[in-house]
Amino acid sequence: MIFILNMTLFLIGLFIMIRETNLIKKVIGLNIFQSSVFIFYLIISKVEDGIPPILTTIHGVYSNPLPHVLILTAIVVSIATTSLALALIIKIKKKYNTIEEDELDEI
Amino acid sequence: MSQLPILIIILPLLLVPILLLIRKNEQVYILNIIISFINLILVCLLFYHVQHSGPLFYELGNWKAPIGIRLNADLLSCYFLLLINFMSFICLISGKELVNRQIEKENIYLFYIAWLLCNIGFSGIILTNDIFNLFVFLEISSLSSYFLISQGNYKGSMIAAIQYLFIGSIGAVFILLGIGILYVHTGTLNMSDISDNIINAKISLSIIFAIGLFFLGIGIKSAIFPLHGWLIRTYAYSPSIIVAYFSGTSTKIGIYILIRVFLDILNTINPFEYYSLAQLILFLSLVGVLFSTVYAIKQTEIKKMFAFSSVAQISYILIAIMILTPEGIAASLIHVFNHSIIKTGLFLIIAILFVNNQNIKLDDLSGLGKNHPFFMSAFVILSLGLIGLPLTSGFISKWYIIQSLIHSDYWYISIVVLITSFMTLLYMWKIIEKIYFSESINNNSITILGHQTIGVFILAALTIYLGLDASFTTSVSGEIATSLLGSEIK
């Protein structure tokens, strides 16, 4: 069930990226798109009956901490990408005075 | 010796913050050259070691795999590593003038740093044995390349950069999702482990979905038809030296990831059997070759012509892989090497001649044969290599590709390959004719400095050398193919 919601988010993000012509909105789409994958990793890390993986008394089943770690890395990558994209957009705006893709295509 | 894999990545990485502090363009350049050269030597040492003693593993932080991240230098990795680092070095030594003339002065040192980071990213992708690490290095190299592309002083550079950013990120996210699905099924991120465990996984829709995601991501990265649109735009608007560098490296990285993921990791579940994926890619590539060659002939702008030519050649490589015989894989690997050398050489020549021109029309090349005879002879050699005439490395790759096609069940594809080879002649010869037979229009202003041409001549000489003595490429490719698909080839 939750996977379906996740995939919906995935598709929404992808759709925004393809459909929108405003560059900022594309970046938003990109973020949604990437976040959906992050959430996917989080989903798969949850183990049934698992507690957070902090060593307390011997319980037995812990949730998987590895995907969380992976996501941290991926979030960092996503931030870098977003900041690079925004920097480029600012420069484009300064140079061409527009951030609509169809107007930019004519250049 | 056992430290070599990590050194190849760490050494340049350590240099990066130092370079950030040194703001002087000259010194950054020199240090960059030095570290590239050292890197190249380390790669050669690694290659020699691996060829004689087998694969080399290095565990980061001494954490045993599959817990820790492991670097794996086997023959496939070393082959690509050698190619990428060599191309980076050649482009660096040829590129100084070009960078100085095209990139804004304040940004030059950042430009070189990004170049170094891109190379680190490529090397990391090749060396890593952890699939998530692959994604991380992929993003490192992609981010650096977005920056590098945006530095061009053409009107469309930044727009091309941001469009490439969007498409590249989509591809990377596809790969990330694919990695996640694989992790769910196998519980490990280590490539060797995944290949061991995947047989036990229940083949379900999600695995097929993961395969599809991987393929889309790789396809975007390698500019497989029909996902090649970004390549044409990017090659047209990047700084000239970057086009030369990327034409030989970034698409080949995509091919490496393809081979690694599909033929090494997922080998046991035969990913290409599902929904006849291999046939689909084969026929897509066939259409791709035809379309891109036709488009190349119709082009009047030189850089776009070469870009379409690159798409066609990548399609050749894919066709050779998709017939899934050891011969085919070997042929594709040979062509990866040869094509990188030739394409980078061609783009370098164009870059050196026309540093700042955005649209290089066919007429701009007229009469260059008289003004710069030696330099243009390198162009002729490289073009003959692209067409695939004997005594050039291109002939060797064509021979092997056709041979592997004829031996497989897809012999009729060789007809298309041969016809498109001939069509390559059509668009390359237009250029050669213009160079030698037309009166020069106004390119007396083109001056070529001696040291710029060294890289080009090295590449042209290599094209001929590898055409005469192909033992290096053929033997290594053969070994890799046999180890991947596990049977004897001729």
Added chain:
Amino acid sequence: MNSIILHLVFIILGVLILYTLRNIKSLYIVHVLISFLSLFFSINALVTKKFLIQTQIDVIQIIPDLFISFSLDGLGIIFLITSNALWLMTAIYSHKYLELNKYKNKAKFYIFFTLSMFATNAIIYSSNLLTTFIFYEILTISTYPLVTFKGDDDSISSGKKYLYYLLGTSIIFLLPAIIIIYSIAGTLDYKIGGILTSYNNPLMINILIILLIFGVAKSAIMPFHKWLPFAMIAPTPVSALLHAVAVVKSGVFIIIKVVLYIFGPLILQESGANIIIILFASITILLSSITAIKQDSIKLRLAYSTIGQLSYIVLAIAILAPYSILAAILHLIFHAIGKIILFLTAGIITTGIGIKKVSEMNGLASKFPYTIFLMSLGALIMIGLPPTIGFISKWYLIVGIIESTKIYLLAVIVISTLLNASYYLPMIYKPYFKSFEAKYNESNSEDMCLVAPVIIIGLAAIILFFNTDLIIMFIQEYIIKL
């Protein structure tokens, strides 16, 4: 060092010497010397019976198990001496020709001429199909600058089509044929009796033969013959040596070698593949002769005649009778001699008086006595009338046809001979029996420097007629039993 390698290295050194000395005035002397020494090597190989040893020299291993390798056999030595001797004569001729026609850039001419002859010699010396293919392509590329030598728009566009025809057919047809042969036979060496002998798929043999005759477009079999008329835009010495002797004969030479030493007569007859060759060759003979009649330009008429004559050779080989193979080899030599006489004399006329068309040739005999006499000799050789050498090769071809019981081919021979006569005879009687129309500018009359080499070739033709038995004995001993 082995004399084959010595010979080839020497020619390459000649190219380098020509390049370094490119600015001296008397560069032609160097060219003549190179061709003379090349002929010396060839005769040396004959005299010292080097071709008997038949050792193979492997030079470079290009693809694992495939080398560039050279050797010399009886068939090769015949072609070797023919082409190098005619090279020498053309070298002497071309000096004055370039000068009188005021061509610039003579160094480029000599360099690429020598390079083309290097490629021709290398093809003759090749001992496997791969080497042949490599030098076949090199020959195409090294003749391209000569075809486009004049540098005007016509030359460039004709040169482009020349290149596309030759490179295109070799990439699309010849290369896959070679790769398929390699996969079937495991080797590409020329061996007496063929290397495909144990292969029994007649369909594949037929396909390979088709790929072959289309792929070796230098043998000018229709429909891929068009490059030859396009190449006529080149200066006359180029048309003479290269497109009457070196290039086209290389093509036919390759077909002979592949038929005899790759496929072998046995398997071709079994699979009936030789019928295909006979078919295409016959069509080419007839169609080219008809087209030649329609040509008014002297060089184009000679070009279409060449296409037809080459197909005589290919037809002769395809019949696979001992006497027809003899005819093929003899015609290789005799056609080369006859055609080169025709082209060189046509060049003398063009240089002397600017005439390029047959219709304008009236009464030239009075102005150009030696030239027209030699041209008539060449024409008679081509038609095949006694007492010329052309008659001898035609005779043996007819014997071969009768021997092979394919009598219907006699019709092809008779019709084509009649057609040949109808387009060659005007070139004989117009100069002699019509009166001269004095509206042309005689800037250079019959320059003896140009005529002398042709006289030598003509004398050789006459001497050969009386000594053909020597050649036949040679062929019988070293190539094929009659």
